[in-house]
Amino acid sequence: MPPRHDRIPVTVIGGFLGSGKTTLLNHLIRTADRTFGVIVNEFGDQGIDGALIQNLDDNVTELTGGCLYCTARHDLVAALVRLATHTRPPNHILVELSGLADPAPVLQTLLTPDVSAVFELDGLITVVDARNLHHTLQHHPEAALQLAYANVTVINKADLAGPDLVRQTCRTALQLAPLARTVTGTHSRVHAGHLLNLRAFCGPWRPHGHTHAHTPGLTSFTLRTHRPLNTPVWERFLHTYVLSRPGDVLRVKGFLALHGIPERVTFQAVRDVFTADVMPGTRHDGTSHLVLIGRDLNAQEYREAFHALHRWPTGPTTPHGRA
Numbered sequence: 001m002p003p004r005h006d007r008i009p010v011t012v013i014g015g016f017l018g019s020g021k022t023t024l025l026n027h028l029i030r031t032a033d034r035t036f037g038v039i040v041n042e043f044g045d046q047g048i049d050g051a052l053i054q055n056l057d058d059n060v061t062e063l064t065g066g067c068l069y070c071t072a073r074h075d076l077v078a079a080l081v082r083l084a085t086h087t088r089p090p091n092h093i094l095v096e097l098s099g100l101a102d103p104a105p106v107l108q109t110l111l112t113p114d115v116s117a118v119f120e121l122d123g124l125i126t127v128v129d130a131r132n133l134h135h136t137l138q139h140h141p142e143a144a145l146q147l148a149y150a151n152v153t154v155i156n157k158a159d160l161a162g163p164d165l166v167r168q169t170c171r172t173a174l175q176l177a178p179l180a181r182t183v184t185g186t187h188s189r190v191h192a193g194h195l196l197n198l199r200a201f202c203g204p205w206r207p208h209g210h211t212h213a214h215t216p217g218l219t220s221f222t223l224r225t226h227r228p229l230n231t232p233v234w235e236r237f238l239h240t241y242v243l244s245r246p247g248d249v250l251r252v253k254g255f256l257a258l259h260g261i262p263e264r265v266t267f268q269a270v271r272d273v274f275t276a277d278v279m280p281g282t283r284h285d286g287t288s289h290l291v292l293i294g295r296d297l298n299a300q301e302y303r304e305a306f307h308a309l310h311r312w313p314t315g316p317t318t319p320h321g322r323a
């Protein structure tokens with residue numbers, strides 16, 4: 001095996017939908033003293049995370065259009081090679097998995113002799129939403145697999161969980177990943193020294209028996225419109241179709257064009273917690289698109305309801321009269 005200084009270290013970031021993986025990636029880019037290349041695996045035809053990753057220009061590759069559960073080996077290898085042969089190659093690569101991915105196939109790909117001759121798998125970081133882990137483990141078998149191989153477990157969203165639940169979540173995570181270092185944080189703010197230079201895969205490695213367990217009925221689809229939305233009418237849609245269905249709608253993310261706000265608005269929801277942030281320095285072009293991931297969702301029902309938002313004028317009128 002070539003010595004480390006000749007190979008580019010690769011850190012894989014996994015964890016369930018909305019746990020804080022992209023937030024961690026941005027935190028590392030901001031705080032760690034090195035140049036990063038990033039590969040983001042997203043399902044659906046519309047990548048969102050690429051636009052949410054900061055300060056990397058052309059060193060971000062989105063693998064879109066793939067499967068909900070896995071990263072195609074040839075896509076991953078092609079993206080690694082693209083970064084390594086860049087005119088200014090990064091000195092560390094971060095691979096963010098989709099929120100439903102089992103990390104084992106990606107780890108295996110990185111450990112094959114042809115790939116590991118050029119890239120060194122440094123470690124797997126699994127990000128956990130402290131508020132939701134227990135519920136997630138009960139309903140989504142993917143979550144246990146994501147923890148099983150972790151070298152570091154980041155117990156994130158401590159602010160939403162509170163100290164008692166954070167302690168319980170740490171204990172549960174340790175049962176599933178007894179050899180992993182566990183660190184807690186809010187907004188994935190964990191010292192880079194705990195996450196990088198782990199060299200956790202120096203010895204031989206074999207995945208545990210593979211179960212391929214998946215949550216039944218999961219679907220993902222994109223909603224699009226081409227005219228700005230009336231804010232009160234959008235909020236009604238949000239409450240009816242997203243926030244009041246937290247067991248079914250697991251994740252929503254995307255961009256909104258809202259009437260009266262010239263900038264693009266980033267929208268994110270993880271079950272019943274949501275944020276809508278104006279992106280400074282941007283201008284929307286009138287289009288909105290949202291990726292939804294959930295269980296037993298009727299895409300047609302959502303598309304019709306989203307499309308129907310345009311029946312209402314873009315002024316301050318609501319379906320029930322003046323706002």
Ligand SMILES: Nc1nc2c(ncn2[C@@H]2O[C@H](COP(=O)(O)OP(=O)(O)OP(=O)(O)O)[C@@H](O)[C@H]2O)c(=O)[nH]1
Pocket residue numbers: 015016017018019020021022023024049098099156157158159160185186187188251253268269270275
């Ligand atoms: N309150 C709170 N919100 C957080 C924290 N960490 C992340 N978030 C928010 O949670 C949402 C999801 O965070 P992301 O980093 O996009 O999660 P992700 O794991 O990359 O999501 P997917 O790629 O869709 O699986 C965003 O709105 C974040 O701003 C935290 O510690 N506290």
